[in-house]
Every structure is written in structure tokens, then in C-alpha cells.
Amino acid sequence: MNHKTDNKKIGIKEIAKLANVSIATVDRVLNNRKDVSEKTRARVQAIIKENNYQPNLYARALSVKNNLSFAVLIPKTSSQTGYWDLCLKGIKQGVEEFSTFGINIDIFLYDQEDVRTFTKMSDDVLTRNFNAVVIAPIFISETTVFLEECKKRKIETIFVNSDIKGSSSLGYIGPDLRSTGRLAANLTSYLVQDKSKLLILNIARGLQNYAYLNTKIEGYVDYLNAMNRDFEIVNIDIPSNNYDEIAIDLLRHVGEFNPDLIFVTNSRVSVVGRFFNEFRHIRKPHIIGFDFLNENVEFLANGMIDFLICQRPDKQGYLALNYLYRHFLLKEEKENFKPMPIDILTIENYLFYEN
Amino acid sequence: MNHKTDNKKIGIKEIAKLANVSIATVDRVLNNRKDVSEKTRARVQAIIKENNYQPNLYARALSVKNNLSFAVLIPKTSSQTGYWDLCLKGIKQGVEEFSTFGINIDIFLYDQEDVRTFTKMSDDVLTRNFNAVVIAPIFISETTVFLEECKKRKIETIFVNSDIKGSSSLGYIGPDLRSTGRLAANLTSYLVQDKSKLLILNIARGLQNYAYLNTKIEGYVDYLNAMNRDFEIVNIDIPSNNYDEIAIDLLRHVGEFNPDLIFVTNSRVSVVGRFFNEFRHIRKPHIIGFDFLNENVEFLANGMIDFLICQRPDKQGYLALNYLYRHFLLKEEKENFKPMPIDILTIENYLFYEN
DNA sequence: TTCAGTTTCGTTAACGTTACCGAGTTGCTG
């Protein structure tokens, strides 16, 4: 059962020799540039295919002295959640890694509670000459305007975190939102009995800017309704970032509704954990929320939160840059990226998360 | 909030100029070789640190024309489970990727039901001159003997899939087995009520060779006992690979015990799924098992299996080779690898698995 | 002082690919 592997990698030089041309010509057909006749192009291509030539990406990366520059346009982290810090962490890893190739990456952080900072930043981006820009599209209409400008100037665009279907030039890197909602519902169905009361909580100031949350909620509700298990589902908005304010609202809603499970539709789930940690006399429901933030993990670890659904914001950020790198440098065509995995974290596996 | 990043990467050449030495000398201190005086070594090192020099790994990989060769020594896939196929898939990905660097990788597949094939293969490995060998240590005592020989010949060793603590030279790449057991118990606790009956199933011919399964079971049982929820737990071995034989045993045990949940301790969980798919009149318990195999996913998708706990065998295989690559070529020291993540798959997120 | 041996260091050719520069060829116009 000894499986030998003696596939000596063939280089551009050998190809050239076999085709009886110079390496420059081989390079031209490889990168399908002009300045090569159809006849020789065909001949070289045949030999390339024949010998299963694979370019040495490292040599390529070493050789090319590009002056690519990318912009990253995402919210700055708020006082209420470290979510964007994670994304930024991934971005910075990419900045570090790709600076080796002379890629310059500038990061623009806008305030997700102030649309004017977004328009300001996006204007700034346009004054410089970027080859591509990574965008977290929070403000939908403003982003659409910005995308128009990018298109005119032939600046490639790619989304992270949420998608405006079909409007960026390079697509979207992030989780399927509807599926994350369905997954939450799936877990919910294990946690509670028939006829239970389920509370959906949307917590954040300026909720009108988080249109994508509705997709999650749809997935959640549709899944549960299809089960015919007589759940009573209530959807509540708490448009605040202040714990004390939120606590007051929570006190009222939880008191009135007395839910068996709370589904927090974003990363603010730690607030709910904190609430039940303080108000011990209130019956603690099951809790499901999002994202691997320190404050969330704390309540996962002490049993307050049952499940954390994770979309790896850091990986998202990194992958977006990685995608650009591959698009520009390695010239990989690649079908539009695979969707991000959706991870489930519990008290028993969170320690091994993050790879 | 504009965050500029203008860290021009400095090269070995600039370092040489700054230190007033040749690039060869810089190279010597970088790879701390001999043939350089303590004085200049210190000076160069200072300048390296000062300028935060980071070697260009791609240039290094391009330059070095090593003749490294690794061996991989894992079980061949049996008729009963595609588990090792997955691991092999990851290995092959590594073979492909690292052949660019002139690394030669030979794969030796032994029969996990026949210890003689293992000793035969491991002897074969020793006749050749490998720099390192990746081992899945199924046969503990035989592996230990083999490791002794490797140590004598200064062949590096690294484990995948399961560990014999402290006996390989480069450590272990794989999940923490006890934690996977605990995680299964954690999910179990959500799926069933107090006083439920839980059936632990160990299915495989030659079970005596799977000592590591006990670690999983310990984690599972300990976790549940600590909950004080009055579970009735039964642990059953079915030492067979034949479905008909297994079905007979299952029929008997399930009939007698009537479990509320079955925990299959390895990847053979699809057999149990098939069983309940055929015997519709028997009350189907919840089912938890391991590994992202096609046959398992099939029963996850149709609702037979509730949770699949995944240890990414393909990633394990790839990471093992990647680790060797980094150890030999990039000379990264790196603290002994992070543990593998432990993933939870349900009917709602399996589609997005595999990245 | 000489000379062999050792220690320390610099020069240079690779590694596989890219891209600039310029030389040869063809085709067309006047």
C-alpha cells in the first residue's frame, strides 16, 4: 500500500524549451497577454496542459513588485460591543501578511451610529487611488451611492458582514444570514418544550440601520412555525446601547412575558447574560446569541448563555483581503468564494475555538 | 480615524548595509549558523531587532532546494467508514502544496485490523531515509517500539488522530478526546429530560485497538454524573463491522433498554441511523455521533442524527504536514500547536462546513 | 619570521517568475 508521489514540478523554463520559445513567450501565454501569435500560443498552451504545469506562486509573489493598495471601510468598535474589533483583528493580520508583497492597506473606521462619518470616510476613500475597497455595508443607500462611484473609477468592491445582493463587484464574504437564523431556531427546538414562550430581542441603538437582522429573524421564525409545536413568539426591539436603559426594558418585557428562551439577534447577548446574573430572583430562560466576544464567552463559561452562534468576524476580515490578494496577485478565478461556516459554541467547546 | 500602515518591509540587504557587513553574514546570524564572531553577531542582531526585520518566507522557500522527505503512516480506509479517507484527503492536499518546495511525501497505509501490517509498514519506513514521519498511533505498544527506532535515527515524529502522551518528538495534532466526550454530554443534557436512559455505543471490529475511545467515554460519563440528573447510562460494545451483525445486537439492546438517546463514540453512527431508518416501528431515540462523513451527513440531513461532533480529520492530516513544513523550512519555533477546534454540526449548518 | 590551521567574512550563482527593452518580422501605404 505504498503510495509514491514523484511529481516533479515543471517550470516555465522547461515549458519554454519544450515549446522551443523563450520564457518570455511562455509568460505571455500564461498571463494571456498580447504580443504572441495564435499559432505559438496554441502550441505553448498544449504543452502547458500536457505537462500539467502549475505556476510557482511564491516565485510569482516574489517577482511582482506591484503597488497595490486596498482600503477597508468598516465601523469602528463601539463601547457596547467588541464585534468590530474582531473584524479589525483579522484585517490587521491581513495587512501584516500582505505587506510582504508591497500591498498597502488603509483602514477607515466610521461610526455606525452616525451616517455622516460614513459619507465622509467614503469620500476620503475616493480622493485616493485604491485598487479595491472592503466595505461593511451598514448604511444601505449611502453605500449604494458609493458603489456607483467606485464602479465609475474601476475600483473593485467586496462586502463583509452583510450583503447588498449583487451590488459589489467581487461579491460577499460572510455567513448566510437566513441560515444563521434557522440554526438558532434549530437549537431552540432542542432547548424548550412544546408551547414554550420565545422572546426575540433586537438590541442596539439605531436599529433602523440593521436591516439585515430581519433576515435572521425570518429564518428563525419560519423554521419554528414549520415545526407546529405551538410556540408563542414575541419580537422586541430595544433601541439602546446603555445597560441601565436596556435593563429597564428587559425587566418589563421579561416580567410580562416570562419567556422560556431568549434569542438575541446580535452580539449584544452579554447584556442579557448580565441582566439575569444580577436579577437572580427572576427565572432564567435559556439564552442563545451571537459572536465570540470576550464578554459573551464569559457568560457562556458560567452557564448563563447556552449557545453562541459564531460567524468568525476576524476570519471574514482576513478572507476579504485574502480574496483581493488572490484576485490581483495570483489571478485566481475561483468560483465566488465558499460561504463562511456557521459555528456553534457551548460551554464545552469554546476553549478550542479560534484557529 | 484614518489608520495608515506604511511599514515598508526591510530586507536582508538593507540590514547588511546598516550593519556594514555582507548579506551572507546577515544570513548566518539569522539562521544562527557558525562562522561569525560574537561581536558582529550581536551588532547584526541588534539591528535586526531594531528594524523589526521579518524574513520573506516566500523568497526563502524559493531559494532553498531541500530534499526533505516525509512519511505518513496511517490506517487505510475500511469498508465500514470513510474516516481515514478524509484524513488522507488532507494529506494529499499537503502533498500537492508542498511538492512545490521539493518536499517528497510517501504515504503508508496499514490495516487497522491487522497489527502485522503496521509492523511491516513501520519497518519499511525505517529502511528509507525520511526526515520525519506522521503517525496515527492505533497500536500503542508497536508504535512505541517504532518511536524508539525513530529517535535513534533522529527522525522527527508527530501524531495525528490520537495521542500517546509525550512520546512523539513533535507532539500531537488532533482534538482533545476528553473534551469531545464532555461536549457530547453537554449536548445530551439539552436533548433529554431528567431520568432519561442513555446508551453509549462502541461499534468496531477489534475494539481492543481503540483504547482512546475510553477517554471520550470517561469525559461523557463524568460530565453527566456531575449533573445529578439521575440518568441511567449503559455502555455497550458491538465489536463488528458488519451491518447485519450490528443490527442484530442493536435490536436486542435497544429492545431491552429502550434508550432516549444513543451516543455513538466514533464515526460509525451512520449504522445506527440506518438501523432506525429501517425499523420504523421502534421508537427513535436522539442520536449523537462523530465525524463529517457522507454517510453520516445523510442521516443528519434527514433528521435521524441530531448532532455530529466533528474533529476535521482532513484538516488534521494537512496540519500535520504543514507543521513539518514550517518546522523544517520556515524554522518557526511556535509553541506546540493549538488544539484542534471541536465543531458541532446540525441539520442547519452542515451545508456550510468545510472551509 | 614563517607558515599552516582556524576563524571570520564577502562574492556570487542559483530558485521561478515578471516586465522592461529592444530586435526581428510582417503588412500596408505612397
Next chain:
DNA sequence: CAGCAACTCGGTAACGTTAACGAAACTGAA
């Protein structure tokens, strides 16, 4: 047929690092 553009193609220097080779400087003993 001259002249000139357009099209093909080859030569070669770079990219940052490694390693083989040999030169220089130093050591110590005769």
C-alpha cells in the same frame, strides 16, 4: 521599393534568500 507601423518574440535584470566557494584576517607554534 522605401518607409513605417503593428505584430512577435528573445534577452535579461530584478524580487529576497540560501549556500557553495574562496579570500582575508587572525592564531599559535616552530
